[in-house]
Amino acid sequence: MTFETMTTMQSFILDIPFWIATVIFITSYALIVAEKLHKTVISMFAAGLMLVLKIVDQHEAFHMEELGIDWNVIILLMSMMIIINLMKPTGIFEYVAIKSAKMGKGEPFRIMVIFALVTAILSALLDNVTIVLLITPAVIFIADALEVDAVPYLLSSVFASNIGGTATLIGDPPNLMIASKAQLTFMDFIVHLTPIVIVLMAVYLVLIMVFWRKRLRTRDELKERIMAMNEHEAIKDPVMLKKSLIVLSIVLVGFIFHGALHFQPATVALFGAGLLLLLAGTNEPHHILAEIEWPTIFFFMGLFIIVGGVVKVGLIKSMSLQMLALTDGNLFATSMIIIWFSAFASAVVDNIPYVATMNPLIIEMAQQLWPNLSGVQLLQHPDLMPLWWSLALGACLGGNATAIGASANVIVIGMAEKAGKRISFLKFMVYGVPVMALTVAISSLYIWLRYYVL
Amino acid sequence: MKAKDLMVPLVDYLRPDTTLKEAACLLRTARRSEKHIGVKALPVLDDQRSLVGILSIGDILKAVYPSYLYLMDLGVFTWDGMVESFAKKMSGRKVSDLMTHAVVTVRGDSSLMECVDHMLKNGVKRVPVISREGAVVGMIYERDVFYEITRSMLGKDAKECA
Numbered sequence: 339m340t341f342e343t344m345t346t347m348q349s350f351i352l353d354i355p356f357w358i359a360t361v362i363f364i365t366s367y368a369l370i371v372a373e374k375l376h377k378t379v380i381s382m383f384a385a386g387l388m389l390v391l392k393i394v395d396q397h398e399a400f401h402m403e404e405l406g407i408d409w410n411v412i413i414l415l416m417s418m419m420i421i422i423n424l425m426k427p428t429g430i431f432e433y434v435a436i437k438s439a440k441m442g443k444g445e446p447f448r449i450m451v452i453f454a455l456v457t458a459i460l461s462a463l464l465d466n467v468t469i470v471l472l473i474t475p476a477v478i479f480i481a482d483a484l485e486v487d488a489v490p491y492l493l494s495s496v497f498a499s500n501i502g503g504t505a506t507l508i509g510d511p512p513n514l515m516i517a518s519k520a521q522l523t524f525m526d527f528i529v530h531l532t533p534i535v536i537v538l539m540a541v542y543l544v545l546i547m548v549f550w551r552k553r554l555r556t557r558d559e560l561k562e563r564i565m566a567m568n569e570h571e572a573i574k575d576p577v578m579l580k581k582s583l584i585v586l587s588i589v590l591v592g593f594i595f596h597g598a599l600h601f602q603p604a605t606v607a608l609f610g611a612g613l614l615l616l617l618a619g620t621n622e623p624h625h626i627l628a629e630i631e632w633p634t635i636f637f638f639m640g641l642f643i644i645v646g647g648v649v650k651v652g653l654i655k656s657m658s659l660q661m662l663a664l665t666d667g668n669l670f671a672t673s674m675i676i677i678w679f680s681a682f683a684s685a686v687v688d689n690i691p692y693v694a695t696m697n698p699l700i701i702e703m704a705q706q707l708w709p710n711l712s713g714v715q716l717l718q719h720p721d722l723m724p725l726w727w728s729l730a731l732g733a734c735l736g737g738n739a740t741a742i743g744a745s746a747n748v749i750v751i752g753m754a755e756k757a758g759k760r761i762s763f764l765k766f767m768v769y770g771v772p773v774m775a776l777t778v779a780i781s782s783l784y785i786w787l788r789y790y791v792l
Numbered sequence: 793m794k795a796k797d798l799m800v801p802l803v804d805y806l807r808p809d810t811t812l813k814e815a816a817c818l819l820r821t822a823r824r825s826e827k828h829i830g831v832k833a834l835p836v837l838d839d840q841r842s843l844v845g846i847l848s849i850g851d852i853l854k855a856v857y858p859s860y861l862y863l864m865d866l867g868v869f870t871w872d873g874m875v876e877s878f879a880k881k882m883s884g885r886k887v888s889d890l891m892t893h894a895v896v897t898v899r900g901d902s903s904l905m906e907c908v909d910h911m912l913k914n915g916v917k918r919v920p921v922i923s924r925e926g927a928v929v930g931m932i933y934e935r936d937v938f939y940e941i942t943r944s945m946l947g948k949d950a951k952e953c954a
Contacts, residue, residue, distance in 0.1 A: 429865060431864065432864055432865050432866055432869075435864075435866075436866075436869060471863075472864070474860070474863075475860035475861070475863040475864040475866070476860075476864055476866065478858070478860045479858075479860055479861070479864070479866050479869070482858065482874075483871060563871045566871075567869045571868045571869070572865070572868070572869075574865065753859075753860065753863070756859040756860075757858055757859050757860050
């Protein structure tokens, strides 16, 4: 430990706000992991404490980018939820599900592969949590039609959604948060993460072949059930469907060019949501807005304030100094530690609070390394970039290891249980851990090759 | 008129550990009145004869309806024989797993308007009547309430519509 860290550490001992903030932070994270109370309740109460105890003031919490609520993340999430809520009644998701099953010609394993691919692609383009909400019912339905065990289908599609979501800025909340903090664009993610995710998907398909191919059998008359379904009957509102697809295309094109056009992603998404609400011609936006996942939104808002508190008092800075001391400033070693630590941390803790903490930690680290730089030059220093990608890959892919590793897993297991298909914690891990280990190992190799060798 | 004057005294009831199959048989054969065979719901009583829930034909429909169909509009794609196979699968399940737990009740001396109040606010069509000691003594059915209400409407013409 250097002299500087020694003195800063000593001054913390008498620093009362430092301890208050640290206790609030650690207690709230421990309570989130314990799952006795709803995470949104914990997050909002702890955020309120940070404000009432004057760790952060209201201006810092509401209006300062470094310490407060990241409105870019909040507005982007809400806008995408609104767009999907408007699309849902058109029947598009039912159409896609039935069409996928028919493309599989009723063959159980072929359907599994197509479902995995479709889930991965949709998860990359929309938010993966929403996608599993929309696809899982159809997955169970098709398995019931084929009279095969639904559990392999559920597991294979939830793993695929976590892998697919890793590919883009909007695919998984951790990416959204990283992009906002590091001011990365949609295209940055396409260039740096999408290629490796395509490789990971290919490997993943081989893996599910090993897991399940031989175990899925059905009879010809049951395949007929699938082939007899007419996917066109799913479309309830073709006019609204066209409008939704046009708006979705505008939003995606907007994302691709948001860097060049100097728009933040949230601007693009908010415009899309507003446009689709207008085109929907609804005078009753009440129920569309009510269907926004408010608990998730408030969870995020509280979390940003909690993390802002520990950033302000210097806890995150001291953690970043420890991290630098540990690796002696070697950024390749830091990348590897970040990707694997993130993977394991995300398997145990919700990856959203984890990334909320890691973002400022990486920024503090960058400030130590390059004290003369600031803004984008600091945040996107060429030597820092692999750290961001390691964080994204580790946090997103680590979620596959356990039943509680990602929000998508929790949703799918909950739905499966309601349908009488129980997936135990252990059963999830039997498949999830190999998926996580293999994808993270390949990703580490990618980080090493792409950023430190080539 | 009070609840106790209109109620049908309790004869048949279910127990929490009754299977769905046995419950179905009782629902089909229980009598609400001389003319009426089969009831749409029966109260569920425990060993102390206190009310723990109610099982209606709505609960039985829900039991054979896969929860995922609530979440996606896939009804048009369902196949012939689907509901029957779910019914067979569920036949051994316990009443306590499928009954409605929160039951609205009235006392014997509750007014008819209180019964109507419960029916409308809670969307139920029958209300158990509870004695002072907490035991179920009878059931108030929507149809019987309807007869009583329309008798007031019709006045002396009531006989013609009997």
